[in-house]
Amino acid sequence: MSTEASATAGASETPLNFLQSIAQSDPSPQVLHLLSEEIASLIKQSTDLCAPYLYAVAKQFPAYHVAISSASVAEAHADNRAVASRENDPSQSLSTIVSTVGFAVSQCQPRTEISKSGILAVLSQQLPPAHLLHHIHVEFLQACIFAEQYSFAESHLGETWPRPSPLVSVTHVLRYYYLRGCVHMACGNKRLAVRCFWTCLSIPGDAVSAIQIAAWKKMVLVQCLRLTEQGYVSDPLDPLAYPKTVSERLNRLINLALCMQPLSAASEPEDNPEIVHMVEATTPIGDDDQDVVEAEGIRTEKLDEKKNQAVNMSIYGYLAKDFINVDRAAFARLVDENNDVFVEDGNLGMVQQCQQALIRRYVYQLSSIYSVIPLEQLAGMLQVEVDAARCLLLKLAVDHAWEIGIQKSDVGTVVVTLPPLPSTNVDESMSDMMQLAVMVRDLDVSIATSNKFMSLVRKENSKNGRAKSSKSAPKEVENAII
Incomplete structure (x- = not known):
């Protein structure tokens, strides 16, 4: 057959x-x-x-x-x-x-x-x-x-x-965690998406992979969306955080991208005249110099490619910084100026999600300033319709168990009451501290109601011949804790 x-x-x-x-x-x-x-x-x-x-x-x-x-x-x-x-x-x-x-x-x-x-x-x-x-x-x-x-x-x-x-191969591993991160991201599982992209960046290598660069960009955007879910707090998550175990080359590239000037400044024409690629230079060269010039040309080409990658990555860095600072105008301007970049990277949809999420973060920020504000005024500040603002507030109230009030005043104006936003970002260390505090409180109650503890207190007071506070613990207190 x-x-x-x-x-x-x-x-x-x-x-x-x-x-x-x-x-x-x-x-x-x-x-x-x-x-x-x-x-x-x-x-x-x-x-x-x-x-x-x-x-x-x-x-x-x-x-x-x-x-x-x-x-x-x-x-x-x-x-x-x-x-x-x-x-x-x-x-x-x-x-x-x-x-x-x-x-x-x-x-x-x-x-x-x-x-x-x-x-x-x-x-x-x-x-x-x-x-x-x-x-x-x-x-x-x-x-x-x-x-x-x-x-x-x-x-x-x-x-x-x-x-x-x-x-x-290593490429298979990189692709797996990158693609898996995209799947989790599309399903709304941001925690696993970040974990996958984080793993992708942690894979060692002798060169910077384009897959890792794409993973870093998506991880920045997902971290921004996670920051929205965290609420408005004094110590928020850092969307620009990345693994300390990244390769040395990737670490240098990310640091270069985060340290670059804003794109508008970087795109301004430089004072230096246009540099002609050394391989394509019209100046006659000897045969002995040909290999040197070609090698330098390849090196220059690689440096240019690295700079272009850093410039492209820096856009996401400034996008995240504007998101953290709740600078909606700067965020929108950056999106408009680099729309083609986001389309080429396949991230325009996520960027638009971040832009919508930024409205939420603005509400969080306003809740720390205003306790009561007219709904129409709030809608104007958010740059949305009144009905859209009402729907957003109701969704925030459900998502965060946030007791937002929307009611008519005596003069007929619809006002919004913004109580403090409930804390939604209790991390593991804070949770452990709270659990420890509960345990200590229960221990205090157990000791204070212990008959053995009270008899030792009376014995100690009688022995010393002076009154002692019932709150003070005798030397044998360790023996009283069973």
Whole structure:
């Protein structure tokens, strides 16, 4: 069947017809192997084949009937050279097919074809154990994201933190935690989203990965949204915080971005004339100097790329600072000036969420200034309609158990009563202190009502021959605490 299908595909059928015939065939390991050969390379040359390829893989993928387990992965890793040299090896075919699926879902149009093909359900059934990270996990997440099936993806994640299998690369690990962070973020689970992006940044490396830069940008925005949920407090979360365990190169790049001048100042023309790239310089050079000039040109190009990355990242840094300072005008101006940057990064939706969340933070700030304020005046300060302001206040009251009052005054004006915002950011250390205080209070009550303690107090007072306060503890007080 394999030979016949190959001959048919190569001689009489177009790649499209071949994929359609594969999608209609019964699942077979031999037929499935054909999807990892020449047809896989054709997918990257013709995006029209992406959807048919997904249908074909979805039909044939169950032919393996086995999800990669930790034992099989370890065995494959131990015999890696033999596996690589073996023709028609199922592990190699599986790796090629899964990676091709990851590319196909990113180019598939319309995206609704991803879900219709059934590839999501098939991949979910073939996922390896949750504690072991495999490249199938990575491409499954990518397929769910492009299909916008975030809840389906999250239902297969839970809160497990898988360890990489020996066969996955660093890029797979970076992609997994970045894509997983995007899934949690889309499902509204900001805590796990930040944890995933944090893990992505913590992965060591000799060079700065574009995936880590993208993770840092999204983490800044998610941290801003988490700051809104925290309420308006004197010691808020820092949206610009990042792991201390980041690589040295990434740490330098982030620090450079956070220390740069505002974008408007950075974009102003410099006094120096335009510098011509050294490789493209028109000045004649000798043969002996050619290698030196080319090396310097590459170095200059890398420095320019690093500077551009830092400038791009600095936009997010200033965005977060404006968010912390509740500077709505500066935030809006920064969004308008860099709209193209956010679109290119795929973060425009999150930036708009932050812009809406900034209205909430402004209400938190106003609650520390005004106890009572007319609803119309409040709506004007928030730059929203009166009905929108009313809805926002009601939502804040529900979300934070905040007893906001909205009622008519004697003169017919609708006024808003803003009591102090309830504290919603009790961290673990504060919680431990509160629990300790309760324990000490209970201990005081237990001691004060202890018959043994009171008899020791009377005995001590009688022994010393002077009256003592019932609150003072005798030397034997440690013995009274049972």
